Amino acid sequence: MIWKIGFTALNFLILLFLVFPLLILIIVSFTNANFLTFPPEGFSLKWYIQMFEDSSFMEAFKFSAILATISTTISVIIGVPASQVIARKNFIGKNIVMNLISSPLLLPQIFLGVSLLQFFYYFTNTPANIWSLIISHVVLTLPYIIRTCTSTFVGFDQSIEEAAEDLGANKIKVFFLVILPIIKTGIIAGALFAFAISWINVEVTIFLSSPDQMALPVKMFNYVQYTIDPIIAAVSAITIYIAFALIVIIDHLAGIENIASE
Amino acid sequence: MSKKQVYIMLIPTILVMLVFFMFPLLVVLYNSFLGSDGSLTLESYKTFFTDPYYYSVLGTTLKISILTTIITLVIGYSIAYYVTRVIKKKWWKRISYIIIISPLFTSAVVRSFGWMIILGNNGFINNLLMNLGIINSPISLLYNEVGITIGLIYILAPFMILSLISVLQNIDRNLDDAASDLGLTPFKTFIKVTFPISYPGILSGSVMVFSLAISAYVTPAMMSGGKVEVLAMLVYDQMMQVFNYQLGSSISFIMLFVSLVILALNNYLLKSDWAQEGNR
Incomplete structure (x- = not known):
């Protein structure tokens, strides 16, 4: 006892x-x-008010939200079809493809940042821009999307799909009218998780950030190196509220325990 | 789905991963062997391994990472066991999960900053201890290896907890009943049954935490105050301040190499008798 x-x-x-x-x-x-x-x-509430009046923080909030939204959307668009194939089909080189997709999860993120910086530097002298950031964040989020979506597809009863096809629906109709409604929650939960991955990332983003376009966590990171004041605590608190909101939504959609044990 | 469709659906993903992941990786590898005159040499690796300072940074990084891994394992096992096997109330279990996962949704900057407020000379802990009269002057918990380690334990604990949870919750509870029917005390059941079955979770959690710890940048950069340096900070400085891409590349490869060795060791051990013991 x-x-x-x-x-x-x-x-x-x-x-x-x-x-x-x-x-x-x-x-x-x-x-x-x-x-x-x-x-x-x-x-x-004065530090919250100051934060909302500070345009540099507001810009960073906006920039991060745009970055995370665009890269998550791209990852969903290319990741969902790939997950469907991976979950259902056997094809030549399947193992290699799966390893290729999961390896960014094992690689040190700072390494990813270093490699993408050098890669973009080959093409442009100013690699720090939104386009290279979007591409980097797709690489960052795609493995998460594919991992969650693949497990959604694995638990999917394919006979419903065959039934729809027998009734005369074409492939596109089957996807939008039959498959999508069923896998929707899985995709949304995965997408929210991917959004968070992109939204909080520093290790990759910092290598591709320019002073005039800074993602929020990078901006905060640079800020606290020189100044520690209550305004940064207010900014931090806002990101914590957002984190809790995301978790509550994911919990509501997919159940936090399912996400946790994946 | 026809063969053609299969490939159409896969191609975008494969292209992204090949062009923006595999290829950049090879660029780094190539650059790490590039000499200052553009020829292929081992120059930067030589620089790293002959300079005692870089050597000591590698040592510090390994020390902090090992310590972090051990402590997160102890903390993580306790809470994972508690959440999966002790908690009965559903709502409390749910809140526990939310508490465990929520740090993963906030950036390392925010989480480290929280610890700076707690550990600083004017911070929560020092104020508390001084008000209680336990100490007279602030003890330094920040801007040293202690601070970095506390920060990393906090940042990486959820990874350890989640990988232990996924193993512990799949253990058949009938095994417990069987063990107690055979006369084992709950403590002995844990040592002889539950713990051995959870080896795979311990392994994968430790490997993940260790490789994240040796490559962590944000937390050490914030919690060290520039007074302690770890590998990832060296990499950042070489890339963004010194602009020595060659040395930056080779240090990141050394970092990658250490985590790959650990990963290979993990895969080997998972297949070995030791990890299989519980399944026999």
Whole structure:
């Protein structure tokens, strides 16, 4: 009994350890003081207001959102058909293709950043632009999309599809009217996860960021190297709210436990 | 689906991965062997392995990564076991999952920044300890190896926890009943049954955490305050400040090489008797 209570208490502490930094950031973001302390002094929303008035942070928010949306969309468009084939067909070189797709997950991300920078440098003297970033983030997100979508397709009953075809639907109709409604939630959950991967990435993005177009995490990273003030705590807190919103949506769609055990 | 359709559906993905992943990788490999005069040499590798400073950076990185892996394993096992086998209430299980996963949805910058507020000289821990009268002057928890290690443990713990959860939740609970029917105490059941079956999860979690730790950039860069250097910071400096692409490439390859060796070791051990023990 004592063991059991002790073990439960220990794990409460570990869970606390996992939320603590995020909670601290949310708490200090409401400080009224002009510097960061814990516990914070007073309560105000002034750092949030300042953040919304700071155009450089707003630009970074916008830039990151655009980057993550475009690259996730591209990954979904090219990844979903590929997942369907991988989940259902046997073809020559299937193993090689699967290894090729999963290897970015194993490779150090900073390595990916270094290699993409050098690659783009071969074609242009200014590799830091939105196009190279979009391509890099497709490489980053595509493996996640394919992994989640493949498992969705594996659990899919193909006889429904055959039935639709027997009733005279063509391939395109079958995809949009039969397959898509069934795999939709799987794709959306995977896409949200991929969006998050792109949205929080620094290790690859930092190599391809120019000073005038900076993704939010890179902007924050550069900012905290020189200044630590409550405005950055407010920015951090906003990203934490967004993270929780994404998780709640994914949990609602696919069940957080399914995502966790994949 | 005809053969033709299969290839049409696969080609975009394969093209993206070949052109923007495999090919850039080869570019780095090629550059790492490029001398300053444009010929192929081992110059940059020689530079790395003959300079005691670079050597010490490699040592620091390995030390921090090993420590991080061990501690995340201990913490991760405890919480993974708790979530999969102890928690009975559904809502609490769900909240635990959300707590475990949510750090993965915020950037390493935000998470490290949170720790800077906690560990700094004016931070939460030092204030707390001084108010309680346990210490008189702040202890340095930030801008040293301790800070980097705490940050990395935090950043990488979810990866370890998730890979342990995926193994632990698939263990047949009947095994527990069988073991207790045979007269084993719960503790002995854990040591003799559950723990051996979870070896594959321990292995894959440790490999993942270790290779992420040796290549981590953001957390060490923030938590070191420039006072400690790790491999990834060397790579960044060579690429973006010194503009020595050759040396930057070879250091990143050394980093990649270490994680590939660990990965190969992992695959070997997974197939070996040791990991299979629980399945026999």
